[in-house]
Amino acid sequence: MKKVKIEHKYAPFPKPIALIGSLVDGKPNFMTIAWFNRMSMSPNIWMISIGKNHYTFKGIKENGTLSMNFPNPDLVIKTDYCGLVSGREKDKSDIFSIFYGELKTAPLIVECPISIELEVVEMMEKEDLVLIFAEVKNIFSEEKYLTNGELDPIKFKPLAFIKPNPEGYYYKLGQRVGQAWSIGTQLLKEE
Amino acid sequence: MKKVKIEHKYAPFPKPIALIGSLVDGKPNFMTIAWFNRMSMSPNIWMISIGKNHYTFKGIKENGTLSMNFPNPDLVIKTDYCGLVSGREKDKSDIFSIFYGELKTAPLIVECPISIELEVVEMMEKEDLVLIFAEVKNIFSEEKYLTNGELDPIKFKPLAFIKPNPEGYYYKLGQRVGQAWSIGTQLLKEE
Numbered sequence: 001m002k003k004v005k006i007e008h009k010y011a012p013f014p015k016p017i018a019l020i021g022s023l024v025d026g027k028p029n030f031m032t033i034a035w036f037n038r039m040s041m042s043p044n045i046w047m048i049s050i051g052k053n054h055y056t057f058k059g060i061k062e063n064g065t066l067s068m069n070f071p072n073p074d075l076v077i078k079t080d081y082c083g084l085v086s087g088r089e090k091d092k093s094d095i096f097s098i099f100y101g102e103l104k105t106a107p108l109i110v111e112c113p114i115s116i117e118l119e120v121v122e123m124m125e126k127e128d129l130v131l132i133f134a135e136v137k138n139i140f141s142e143e144k145y146l147t148n149g150e151l152d153p154i155k156f157k158p159l160a161f162i163k164p165n166p167e168g169y170y171y172k173l174g175q176r177v178g179q180a181w182s183i184g185t186q187l188l189k190e191e
Numbered sequence: 192m193k194k195v196k197i198e199h200k201y202a203p204f205p206k207p208i209a210l211i212g213s214l215v216d217g218k219p220n221f222m223t224i225a226w227f228n229r230m231s232m233s234p235n236i237w238m239i240s241i242g243k244n245h246y247t248f249k250g251i252k253e254n255g256t257l258s259m260n261f262p263n264p265d266l267v268i269k270t271d272y273c274g275l276v277s278g279r280e281k282d283k284s285d286i287f288s289i290f291y292g293e294l295k296t297a298p299l300i301v302e303c304p305i306s307i308e309l310e311v312v313e314m315m316e317k318e319d320l321v322l323i324f325a326e327v328k329n330i331f332s333e334e335k336y337l338t339n340g341e342l343d344p345i346k347f348k349p350l351a352f353i354k355p356n357p358e359g360y361y362y363k364l365g366q367r368v369g370q371a372w373s374i375g376t377q378l379l380k381e382e
Binding site: 001002003004005006007013014015016035036037038039040047049073076077078079080081082083084085099108110114115126127129131138139140141142143146150151152153156158159160161162163164165166167168169170171172173174175176177178179180181182183184185186187188 | 192193194195196197198204205206207226227228229230231238240264267268269270271272273274275276290299301305306317318320322329330331332333334337341342343344347349350351352353354355356357358359360361362363364365366367368369370371372373374375376377378379
């Protein structure tokens with residue numbers, strides 16, 4: 001087995017892809033984002049890495065709130081579009097239907113199976129990036145995406161992003177191969 | 192369309208799942224991790240959120256280096272096992288075949304299609320967690336996972352993790368639904 005070095009600078013994958021939303025000068029704006037993650041369990045804090053100059057960031061800074069909206073494969077064209085054009089150049093406020101939760105300044109996307117409103121708890125500048133630490137306040141979905149009251153991936157159909165080389169692609173989720181904190185116990189039994 | 196609130200505290204998904212590795216007291220140890228992400232493009236910095244008490248973290252602190260190894264579905268049982276037991280209780284040094292890159296203290300997994308060695312650039316304490324900022328030094332793979340010199344997801348078969356409810360599952364990647372920075376241009380043309 002011979003290992004080779006891969007020169008291309010890539011990111012971990014497959015990634016969830018989200019539409020991050022904010023109100024900029026009172027208008028909803030959305031940007032496609034893959035550089036975010038959960039940081040802690042309780043409180044439920046997420047970390048988002050975003051360029052300081054992004055139009056969406058202007059709104060996050062103004063309001064201290066943001067939304068994260070998870071599209072399904074039906075929304076792939078609009079999702080990609082929101083990553084192609086800046087709100088500075090194009091008004092993206094009418095691409096989706098909008099609703100609001102408790103925060104009132106975090107625009108949520110009706111068409112997305114899962115929409116989350118978050119409140120900023122800390123911002124940290126790292127050269128031309130800002131790390132945003134934000135707490136999940138509310139998670140919204142619809143009955144049709146649930147099974148026994150829990151989100152069901154078979155129903156909400158998450159979109160995955162993968163960019164192993166200079167070209168990036170959106171994928172559907174495939175076959176389930178095992179249950180976590182469970183399938184590995186067979187190695188414990190072998191001991 | 193009626194939105195409902197979801198009470199369960201969940202994480203973004205689908206997530207890449209990785210085996211994070213370090214040398215603890217000179218022995219390779221691996222832990223399954225999903226809370227990590229890329230932070231910046233150049234330099235290629237990743238952020239990892241890890242509990243301070245994890246055995247793997249002891250090794251990262253000692254050496255200032257770590258590895259991130261991406262398993263395929265064939266490795267799902269061993270991957271889950273590494274998340275079930277701590278290196279404090281079980282020696283996990285012989286579960287995988289190991290190789291080393293330039294860093295010498297970041298144990299890399301031969302069986303994983305993609306293995307990355309990273310050097311810690313900063314650590315930040317957040318209550319019982321540590322945020323590790325680490326720079327990607329080398330990415331290793333094998334010819335059989337490449338097409339025209341680039342990593343090919345059809346060949347290396349990434350494992351995705353999804354935990355939309357209290358139970359978590361590992362999935363294969365599904366069907367490709369569109370190319371990023373491309374499929375959305377059709378909305379530009381419509382304008």
